[in-house]
Amino acid sequence: MPRTITAAVLREIGQPLHVERLKLADPGDEEILVEIEAAGVCHSDLHYLRGELAAPLPLVPGHEGSGRVVSVGPRTSGAIRPGDRVALLWRPNCGRCAQCLAGAPIMCELGGVQAKVGGLPNRAIKMSDGAGAVHHLMGVSCFSDHVVVHERSVVTVPEDIPAEVAAIAGCAVITGVGAVRNVIGTCVGEPVVVMGIGGVGLAAIMGAKLAGAHPLIAVDIDNSKLALARRLGATHTVNSREADPVAEVFGVADSGAAWVIEAIGHPQTLSAAMRMLRPRGTVIAVGLGAGGQTFEVPINELVQRQKRVVGSLYGSSIPALDLPAIFDLYRSGRLPLDELVGERFALEDISDAFGALASGAVGRSIIVPEGAPS
Structure with a gap:
């Protein structure tokens, strides 16, 4: 059964985001349901809000986030399980295309597919309102309290890594x-x-x-x-x-x-x-x-x-290798990532978070949905 979620929706370029109630479909094949714990506010999101980068509307932005897996859909690989903490990735990889096989998974053809259709890498669109589909940004859309993403759009996160650090690690x-x-x-x-x-x-x-x-x-x-x-x-x-x-x-x-x-x-x-x-x-x-x-x-x-x-x-990275290394460097004190975390905002105050970004706030502002761990 679809669940009701709270999400920030972009309906018109240049207009403020509206925090609304949407329907989120259950995860399908190779998909997982994630409860969002933290989401970073990035300049790339601002490009989409201003129309400087194009995406299908209406749209739920947010591509830098972390959370906990609630459930998994049919025919997943088994690598991601309910209860896992994960960082969300806006550049998934299929592991089969020419770029993936050449060792450049960030250039995977799935990135272009999800950007064009405003959906997940498998072209699915999981969110809707009373009028029709509400699109995903980069297959993530984490300015929401829950998301459904493709299982290849996450990397697991150790329990001792703070949610804010896990979120910004996945992009910035x-x-x-x-x-x-x-x-x-x-x-x-x-x-x-x-x-x-x-x-x-x-x-x-x-x-x-x-x-x-x-x-x-x-x-x-x-x-x-x-x-x-x-x-x-x-x-x-x-x-x-x-x-x-x-x-x-x-x-x-x-x-x-x-x-x-x-x-x-x-x-x-x-x-x-x-x-x-x-x-x-x-x-x-x-x-x-x-x-x-x-x-x-x-x-x-x-x-x-x-x-x-x-x-x-995306740092020309292989996230499955680079993110665990980043978490290890954070644990050792060699990457003091807490210093990057700026002001925290409730999802309802997301317009204030983007105002802070546009005015040059120091550090990465973080959206924390209601009910997420603090």
């Missing part, structure tokens, strides 16, 4: 730390710049510190965020409203940066990131921009100085 942390672990690798003694000190940028700072970056330079327009970046490992900070970040980087690292992680997704900051590089340096673009945006790359600079720019979706 794996994206930022993963960009270092999976794209840079070791960078002992190499100058690294992180542009944009939100949740992803702060995670990248932590990851770069672990990897040995020095100097480690944080760039943002908010001094509070820069102060937190310094606490988490940045050796230098630059307020790009107060100083030219390119000149500041060359003032710290004479030849420029070996690596620049751009966690904003703006044409201007990506262009600045290219100018910060030393010869053979690399820009790693991890921030999503509005659909259709581009940025200019000077051709001769690219060729003569052998610079590179690469994209990294």
Whole structure:
């Protein structure tokens, strides 16, 4: 029997989310029902609310969450069981397509399927109101007290990991730390710049510190965020409203940066990131921009100085391997992820949470549905 849930629904671009009662169908084949414990508020959600990224409407946003499995549907693999704690993944993988077989599961073809139909990877749409279907965002839709997701859209979480940490680990942390672990690798003694000190940028700072970056330079327009970046490992900070970040980087690292992680997704900051590089340096673009945006790359600079720019979706990760490693590093104190957790909001106050995000709140705001563990 369908259950009634409370969820935040986007019905019109540019309009506030409405917290409503919806019907949620039981989990079907390879699907699981999860009670949400915590959900992070990410800039990618804001892109969808503003219409800068497209998705079918009406829609329940939220793609960064954690919770506990209530039940499983027929013909699941048995790997996920009722009672398990899980982190939700917005990029599931089938394990069979060319990208999965090549060791790049984040590029799995299922991601494009669920984005196009506004459903789960198997095209199912599990939510509805009195008028018809209500779509899923990235197969997750965790701005809700319960969700049905595909079993390949979760990774199990140990009981001693706080719900907020598990939630942000499934998006912000794996994206930022993963960009270092999976794209840079070791960078002992190499100058690294992180542009944009939100949740992803702060995670990248932590990851770069672990990897040995020095100097480690944080760039943002908010001094509070820069102060937190310094606490988490940045050796230098630059307020790009107060100083030219390119000149500041060359003032710290004479030849420029070996690596620049751009966690904003703006044409201007990506262009600045290219100018910060030393010869053979690399820009790693991890921030999503509005659909259709581009940025200019000077051709001769690219060729003569052998610079590179690469994209990294979801930290170029293998979540089933990377998330357990992240949880172990958190337990050991080497990734102080509690520092990333910002203000907590009830689901009914989700508009306030997005207001805080748009105004530059420090840390990741967390939505906690009523009845979830605190």
